[in-house]
Amino acid sequence: MKETLSGKRVLFVTGKGGVGKSILSAALGLSFRRAGHRPLLVEFYPDKRLGNIFNIKAQPYQETAIEKDFTYINISPADALAEYIRRQLVLDVISKFVINTKFYRHFSSTAPGLKELVAVGKLYDLEKKRDDEGTSLYDPIIVDAPQLGKFVPFIRTPRSVMDMFRIGPVRKEAEKVNGLILSNRCSVIMVSTPDEMAITEALEAKKELSSMSKPALSAIIVNMAVSNRISITDTGYYATRLQEIAGNQASRDGIMDAVKMFMTYATMEKKAVRGLNDAVQDIPVLTLPFIGMDDDELSIAESLSAHFDPLITGAP
Amino acid sequence: MNEQPEVIVCVGTGGVGKTTISSAIGMAGALRGKKTLVMTIDPAKRLAQSMGIRELKNVPTPVPLRSLQQCGQPIRGSLDAMILETQTTFDNLIRKYSSSPQKADAILNNSYYHYVSGELAGSEDYMAMEKLYEIKKEYDYDLIVVDTPPARHAINFLTAPNRLIQLISSGVLKWLIRPSASVSMIGFNILNRAPQKIVKLLKSYVGLEIVEDLTEFFSEFNDLYSGFKSRAKEVNALLASPRVQFYMVTAPTRDAVDEAIYFYSIMKEYEINFAGFIVNKIHPPLYNDAARSKSGRIISTLDQDDPLRITLEETLAMDSIAINDQALIASLRAKVRSQKIQYYLSSLIMDRELTNLCTLVTIAQALDGVIG
Numbered sequence: 174m175k176e177t178l179s180g181k182r183v184l185f186v187t188g189k190g191g192v193g194k195s196i197l198s199a200a201l202g203l204s205f206r207r208a209g210h211r212p213l214l215v216e217f218y219p220d221k222r223l224g225n226i227f228n229i230k231a232q233p234y235q236e237t238a239i240e241k242d243f244t245y246i247n248i249s250p251a252d253a254l255a256e257y258i259r260r261q262l263v264l265d266v267i268s269k270f271v272i273n274t275k276f277y278r279h280f281s282s283t284a285p286g287l288k289e290l291v292a293v294g295k296l297y298d299l300e301k302k303r304d305d306e307g308t309s310l311y312d313p314i315i316v317d318a319p320q321l322g323k324f325v326p327f328i329r330t331p332r333s334v335m336d337m338f339r340i341g342p343v344r345k346e347a348e349k350v351n352g353l354i355l356s357n358r359c360s361v362i363m364v365s366t367p368d369e370m371a372i373t374e375a376l377e378a379k380k381e382l383s384s385m386s387k388p389a390l391s392a393i394i395v396n397m398a399v400s401n402r403i404s405i406t407d408t409g410y411y412a413t414r415l416q417e418i419a420g421n422q423a424s425r426d427g428i429m430d431a432v433k434m435f436m437t438y439a440t441m442e443k444k445a446v447r448g449l450n451d452a453v454q455d456i457p458v459l460t461l462p463f464i465g466m467d468d469d470e471l472s473i474a475e476s477l478s479a480h481f482d483p484l485i486t487g488a489p
Numbered sequence: 490m491n492e493q494p495e496v497i498v499c500v501g502t503g504g505v506g507k508t509t510i511s512s513a514i515g516m517a518g519a520l521r522g523k524k525t526l527v528m529t530i531d532p533a534k535r536l537a538q539s540m541g542i543r544e545l546k547n548v549p550t551p552v553p554l555r556s557l558q559q560c561g562q563p564i565r566g567s568l569d570a571m572i573l574e575t576q577t578t579f580d581n582l583i584r585k586y587s588s589s590p591q592k593a594d595a596i597l598n599n600s601y602y603h604y605v606s607g608e609l610a611g612s613e614d615y616m617a618m619e620k621l622y623e624i625k626k627e628y629d630y631d632l633i634v635v636d637t638p639p640a641r642h643a644i645n646f647l648t649a650p651n652r653l654i655q656l657i658s659s660g661v662l663k664w665l666i667r668p669s670a671s672v673s674m675i676g677f678n679i680l681n682r683a684p685q686k687i688v689k690l691l692k693s694y695v696g697l698e699i700v701e702d703l704t705e706f707f708s709e710f711n712d713l714y715s716g717f718k719s720r721a722k723e724v725n726a727l728l729a730s731p732r733v734q735f736y737m738v739t740a741p742t743r744d745a746v747d748e749a750i751y752f753y754s755i756m757k758e759y760e761i762n763f764a765g766f767i768v769n770k771i772h773p774p775l776y777n778d779a780a781r782s783k784s785g786r787i788i789s790t791l792d793q794d795d796p797l798r799i800t801l802e803e804t805l806a807m808d809s810i811a812i813n814d815q816a817l818i819a820s821l822r823a824k825v826r827s828q829k830i831q832y833y834l835s836s837l838i839m840d841r842e843l844t845n846l847c848t849l850v851t852i853a854q855a856l857d858g859v860i861g
Binding site: 320405 | 502503504536600601603639742744745775776777779780784790796799801802803806808809
């Protein structure tokens, strides 16, 4: 498999709600870390779903080590703007006062896109960070991005701000960030579940993204496919096998009922995934197995991370 | 609930199947003989196809129900569907409340207006309610089902419209344009300098053009402000009326259930009639107890890569989701203890694809009680 993801500096992980974006962002980070990279996980929400997977207590807007060379940051837009003002108004007393005013609260909730711009802009700063030897401090930056539908407006934030602010430093800031997002260094990973409706939506989103041309979509991940390991879908095969093994008619029937129900579902799922693979020829489609309900999220992320290795190292 | 609702609003986070459930409730209404409309936001094309409509439009479009005879269902009512276009709805509202077409154009071409109407979080939610109000006034549907925009937090739907109104009515931005006129609203004279400093900072950071755009926007908007505000009041009154019922669509996942509990804990602050939860995408169990343990015993006798072993392992994994689903539903019920709250459960469709109206009918039948 081509090492699709290597060389990408910022990876946006998006998809419909509930498909497992956070857990797959975590899995990607683990896989990059294993390959000797120095990944940074970024989350834009104050509820820290991604942070909770690693059970880390991070201050908003502050890079926090998960382990050596594996970092996490939570950039909720509200914190980002407060931090930005803090840096602009060097005197801490004044900035504290400003941030606590009613005026600021109103302004920050209504000012056109500033909060979001500053949050997305933080990615630019993080991408630029280098260690003493001049090597990137974070490589790659993995972003647990907003869900489909909110994703395009999200990455278009700098563009929208540019449409409004035609001159001035805010405009310059927006141009800078927009430049990064529209470069080859950024790339999108789309997550879907293996059902027909979700896949249709993913394909529509792919079309929308390609009409924007950048950032490019690098891979589609189908998450939680229960049929992934199934090679034989013919229920007759299982009936024969069970006939040989299970003595008791009643328990054999009970198991066969389960197999039949499962196969109806698995067949539908396989058909949907095949349809996706047929429709997508230009980028890799990676189908991930469903991992039981008993494990904690970190163990699930660890099991899943192995599947990403080929996309990173290029190994088969 | 005995009262028959005239409007059912479905809230919920993304990924729980809200659009499918809203359509199914619409179908339930039509099956009961009601003249029904489903208003949806950005539906999967697949769902529109399943209703026999190629593309949904911004106006009510009849769903051809003739094929329902295949599913053995007599047709009593009717079902229309429409998609909500936020921008068009907002533009129309501006035209309606402007005193002249010239003033309307000035706003419609203002770059700040584009931001407010299109990209500000909440405009979608607000316009959904606006459109509901308009449709309720202009058409005579027995039942309107509203599918709300997907959000990370379902409560956004209730808070967002107010945020938008606040922005539009906000004295703060007006003050920003003429800082000297109303500086006393800050209230702390001694610290007046700090906000002044922001204004200065902003001017140097955003440039003059945006300040001009803002000035224009707010002065033009003053013109239609009162119309807008009384409209918002009427919309809020409609939402608070007993004829409008809210349901939260959720799914048996930890995040979705946590969100449902959170929503329930804060929705009481809003004047809405919250009728209950619809738990969607429930996995049906695959095994009874005896067969489950027998299956486990057989697995232990088979080789790792035996296809039978793999299949049995996966059936048990899927069965464990079903068990987990029940535990999550039980935890939701334990947290939300109110006689007034209804629960409706909707299973994952295992045996049929969502390809036709018959599937929607199957889901609709499980939701019949919602109609009242």
